[in-house]
Amino acid sequence: MEPKISCENIREAIENLPMLSPNVSRLLQVLSDEDYELDDVVNIVKYDAVLTAKVLKIVNSPVFGLLNPVTSLERAISYLGKWIVVSIILSDNTGDLFSQPLEGYEGQQNALWRHDLFAAFSCSEVARLAKQSFETELAFTAGLLHDIGKFVFAPFWKQAAPEALKRIAEGSITDYLAAERALAGMDHAQIGYEMAKHWEFPQPLQQAILYHHTPQNAPEEYRALAFAAHIGDMCAMMAGCDTGNDGMQYPLDNGYAEYFDVTSNSLAQILMEAEAQFKKAISSLSFEEEVD
Ligand SMILES: [Fe+2]
Numbered sequence: 001m002e003p004k005i006s007c008e009n010i011r012e013a014i015e016n017l018p019m020l021s022p023n024v025s026r027l028l029q030v031l032s033d034e035d036y037e038l039d040d041v042v043n044i045v046k047y048d049a050v051l052t053a054k055v056l057k058i059v060n061s062p063v064f065g066l067l068n069p070v071t072s073l074e075r076a077i078s079y080l081g082k083w084i085v086v087s088i089i090l091s092d093n094t095g096d097l098f099s100q101p102l103e104g105y106e107g108q109q110n111a112l113w114r115h116d117l118f119a120a121f122s123c124s125e126v127a128r129l130a131k132q133s134f135e136t137e138l139a140f141t142a143g144l145l146h147d148i149g150k151f152v153f154a155p156f157w158k159q160a161a162p163e164a165l166k167r168i169a170e171g172s173i174t175d176y177l178a179a180e181r182a183l184a185g186m187d188h189a190q191i192g193y194e195m196a197k198h199w200e201f202p203q204p205l206q207q208a209i210l211y212h213h214t215p216q217n218a219p220e221e222y223r224a225l226a227f228a229a230h231i232g233d234m235c236a237m238m239a240g241c242d243t244g245n246d247g248m249q250y251p252l253d254n255g256y257a258e259y260f261d262v263t264s265n266s267l268a269q270i271l272m273e274a275e276a277q278f279k280k281a282i283s284s285l286s287f288e289e290e291v292d
C-alpha cells in the first residue's frame, strides 16, 4: 500500500514552529551582509548574559589551551571566529532542531549538527575557490542551515522511508530527493525553504536551502551560493558525516565548475581542511560529551 504523508500536516508543523529569538534573526542578517564587522556580532551577543557566558566558557575551555583566561567578549569572538558564535547561538535558540535524532532518516542524535557543521566548513573552503567575488561568510551559514528541513520532515518520513529505500535499490526511483517527492509530495529542501520563510531568513539563505540539491535551478543571482551549499553537502557525506539512510543518495551536479575551481586535488584539500576545523568545533561545542 502506498504510504500517505499529508503535505498539509507538514505545513501545519512548520507554522507551529516557535519563532527564533531576535538575536538569531539579527545575527543571520548581519552575517549575510558582506561588510559586517566584528563589532556587529559583539553587539548582538553582549546584551544577552547567557550567550556571553557561553562564549566565554567555550573560549576558556581546555580545548583551546589558552594560557591567560579571555574575559572580553570582543577577544573571545575574534579568537573563536564567527562560526562557533553562530553555532552557539543557534544551538541555544533552536532547542533540539540540530540535536534530535532524525527518525525517518535513521539519523543518530546530533547527526544533523555534525553533518551541517562539516558541510559549513566545506562550503567556506569551496567559497575560497570561487571564480568571481563571493561571500565566504554567507557560504558558511548556508552550509550550516541547508538541511533544516529534515528536522520537520523526519517524523513524517518514518512511515515512507523503507519503501523509498526499496524503490531506490530496485532502480524505479533515481535518487533520495525524487523519492521524498514521490512518496511525500514534498522534499526536505522545499520543507527547509518553508521553514526559512517562516523564520524570515535572509533571501540568499532561503534560496540556498531550497536549491542545495538542484543548484542549476536556482535564480542566477543565488546560483553560486546554491552550488557552494551543494558541494559542501557532498563533502560532508563523502567524509562520512551524513544524516543516516540518505548518505550519498543524491546526484552530483557538475555545473559547479562554472563557479568554482574545484578539481579532484582541491577537493581532497577541502576535505582535509574541513575535517580539521570540524574536529576542533565538535570538541569545543557543548554537546562534546554526547558525540564520539
Ligand atoms: Fe539535503
Ligand SMILES: [Fe+2]
Pocket: 115, 119, 146, 147, 233
Ligand atoms: Fe545535507
